[in-house]
Amino acid sequence: MNPLARSIEELLPARFSDNLWCFISVRTALVLSSLCVAFVLPFFGLVMALVGSLFSILMAVVMPALCFVKILGKTATRTQVVLSIAIVALGLVSACVGTYNSVSNLVKKY
Structure with missing residues (x-):
C-alpha cells in the first residue's frame, strides 16, 4: 500500500x-x-490466493535468482549458477502448483 x-x-x-x-x-x-x-467481491480470498501464488513466487523467488545470475554473468561460479537454476526451477514448480490449486478452488466455488 x-x-x-x-x-x-x-x-x-x-x-x-x-x-x-x-x-x-x-x-x-x-x-x-x-x-x-x-x-x-464474492471470491476475493480465492482471487487473492491466485494472484499471490502466481505473482508473489515469481517476484520473490524466481526474479531475484535470475537477476543474480544476470548481474554476475561470467564471474558466477558453477555452484552459484546451479543453485540459482535450482531455485528458479523450484519456484516455477511452486508457482504452477499454487496456481493450479487456486484455480481449482475457484472453479469448485464458482
Whole structure:
C-alpha cells in the first residue's frame, strides 16, 4: 500500500501532501477501499490466493535468482549458477502448483 499512497501524495499539491492529516487520510482511505472491495467481491480470498501464488513466487523467488545470475554473468561460479537454476526451477514448480490449486478452488466455488 505504501507505494500507492506515496504516488497519490505526489499527485496532490504540496500544501496538502506535507500535512500529517493528509498522510493519515490517504492511507486510511486506501485501507477502507480495500476492505470494501473484499466485502463486495464474492471470491476475493480465492482471487487473492491466485494472484499471490502466481505473482508473489515469481517476484520473490524466481526474479531475484535470475537477476543474480544476470548481474554476475561470467564471474558466477558453477555452484552459484546451479543453485540459482535450482531455485528458479523450484519456484516455477511452486508457482504452477499454487496456481493450479487456486484455480481449482475457484472453479469448485464458482
